[in-house]
Amino acid sequence: MSVEKLTLPSPAKLNLMLHILGRREDGYHELQTLFQFLDYGDEITFALRDDAEIRLHTEFDGVPHDSNLIVKAAKKLQEQSGCTQGIDIWIDKILPMGGGIGGGSSNAATTLLGLNHLWQLGWDEDRLAALGLTLGADVPVFVRGHAAFAEGVGEKLTPEYPEEPWYLVLVPQVSVSTAEIFSDPLLTRDTPPIKVRPVPKGNSRNDCLPVVARRYPEVRNALNLLGKFTEAKLTGTGSCVFGGFPSKAEADKVSALLTETLTGFVAKGSNVSMLHRKLQGLL
Ligand SMILES: C[C@@](CO)(OP(=O)(O)O)[C@H](O)COP(=O)(O)OP(=O)(O)OC[C@H]1O[C@@H](n2ccc(N)nc2=O)[C@H](O)[C@@H]1O
Ligand SMILES: Nc1ncnc2c1ncn2[C@@H]1O[C@H](COP(=O)(O)OP(=O)(O)O)[C@@H](O)[C@H]1O
CATH class of the missing domain: 3.30.230.10 (Ribosomal Protein S5; domain 2)
Incomplete structure (x- = not known):
């Protein structure tokens, strides 16, 4: 049809x-x-x-x-x-x-x-x-x-197939230029390749983080605040900062404390995109 x-x-x-x-x-x-x-x-x-x-x-x-x-x-x-x-x-x-x-x-x-x-x-x-x-x-x-x-x-x-926790994502009110981060002379560009799959636990670093945190105080602030509750990470070249929680209730609790001063949202991690779940339902 x-x-x-x-x-x-x-x-x-x-x-x-x-x-x-x-x-x-x-x-x-x-x-x-x-x-x-x-x-x-x-x-x-x-x-x-x-x-x-x-x-x-x-x-x-x-x-x-x-x-x-x-x-x-x-x-x-x-x-x-x-x-x-x-x-x-x-x-x-x-x-x-x-x-x-x-x-x-x-x-x-x-x-x-x-x-x-x-x-x-x-x-x-x-x-x-x-x-x-x-x-x-x-x-x-x-x-x-x-x-x-x-x-x-x-x-x-x-x-x-990483774990699918609930995430609190903080959205610092600043737009980070990807080109600017990739052209920073201080960027780490020589991390040895990971050769095994799945990615071994403990490899959660984002090489862009030190450069973004140095250039953008808003991102630094979000990392510091979220870092009081869980491992606070940067996605892509930023500006968003996120942390994982075992339940929605726990993510919501931290969100209530932090979103008084920062914008953010709570969402579930998913290994199958909701776009594909919807498209499968149409077929
Ligand atoms: C690094 C990631 C990780 O997800 O960052 P986010 O965009 O998500 O933050 C992306 O792959 C980004 O991909 P994309 O968003 O398509 O990058 P572009 O706009 O094409 O890149 C802007 C500029 O960043 C630099 N650039 C980008 C990607 C890359 N692998 N190497 C680079 O050196 C190039 O100078 C490029 O001209
Ligand atoms: N449909 C769109 N949604 C978001 N941004 C768009 C769109 N079309 C073009 N852009 C441009 O692409 C840039 C990067 O957007 P986005 O993908 O949202 O960010 P990021 O790559 O940091 O995750 C935006 O700043 C905007 O100028």
Whole structure:
């Protein structure tokens, strides 16, 4: 049965660890990182149009229509598939932008999977992930929808099964530039590669943390406050800081103490993205 309208989740991710192994000739850094999803994110609604236009109806502060990763993803998929249909798109945006929880990449992946379904393209995951990589290093993991150990610049993915605790995520009100962190001379760039799977316990370091904490007092403050209750970690290049708890009640308790002064949210970690759980229900 063909569908005309579809609403899909677009979850956040966390980097449970992030090691920088070296710098490539093109300036990009070789990483090893462990991605896990959160049961928390945006919601995107797609509706078929009679013409071929691609139109995002929700305005974003500071992101022009054609620069939005949702629009870029839709246009690339339309071009490369030769599809003649268009789409109307609305988003309920709750994920902070530039916080290292991957909202833009997730929105791009949800768009690719949603339009593959609505436009009935029949693309497989490999093809969608390859297109996704041209939009951003973190897009493929959202297309695959499984927690993963990532290598290269994030494109070589191996599924992993880390524990799924509840997380308190603190959102310092500052946007960290990924490019700025990767160009800092003090960044650790020579961490030896992990050669065994699954990633052995104790490898929870994020090599970006010292540089981000030095440059951004707001992030330093969040790390110090959360660090009083649990191991406080940085996701991606920040700004978000997170800690795991064995139950929602415990995460909520710490949240109540900290969110008086800091913005944050509590969400369950998940090894299968809520986007894929919803799509499986549609098939
Ligand atoms: C490092 C991660 C981990 O999840 O950080 P977050 O964005 O999530 O915080 C991501 O892979 C980020 O991927 P993505 O968000 O696509 O990075 P981009 O915007 O393309 O990168 C901006 C700039 O950072 C530098 N960069 C980025 C990724 C990388 N592996 N090496 C780099 O040197 C490059 O100078 C690049 O021009
Ligand atoms: N749909 C989108 N959602 C979020 N950010 C977007 C989107 N489209 C483009 N961007 C741009 O991408 C940047 C990075 O966004 P995001 O993925 O949320 O952060 P991060 O990579 O730190 O997790 C934003 O600051 C914004 O300028």
